[in-house]
Amino acid sequence: MARNKSWNELSVVARWRIAMLALAQLALQFVALRDLVKRPAADVRGSKSLWAAATFINFFGPLAYLAFGRAWKIK
Template identity: 50%
Template sequence: MKEHRGKKSWRQLTGRQKLSILVYAAGQLALLAAALTDLKKRPPEQVNGSKGAWAAACFVNYLGPAAYFVFGRKK
């Protein structure tokens, strides 16, 4: 019988896999918090586009906050 290679539960992960997930999650949350904090403090005239749209975009994993820092802020 073939072994099923579906999703693993948290208990089935190795310590290294769990640590990788936690580091990724912490990085994502830190980047999200930094982007949202900057967006909140920045005046609307220093933001390219709508602050509301950028706030929503920031919730798209790493891509949203990174895009805000690269394209959303006026120099």
């Protein structure tokens, strides 16, 4: 079984890809948590604390909250 490469063994392109994916994850999580904090509990589908915990699941958590966790009201 092959061992994983360390950070120093990765190519520059691979390092940039990892850094950009990490930045995208952090940005999504920031947007989701900020929206969750500012949104009243009545406008959130489910528990705010569970949605906050779910945002720590890479990519899926913040996207799930933004797509399904917010109650949309038609004005």
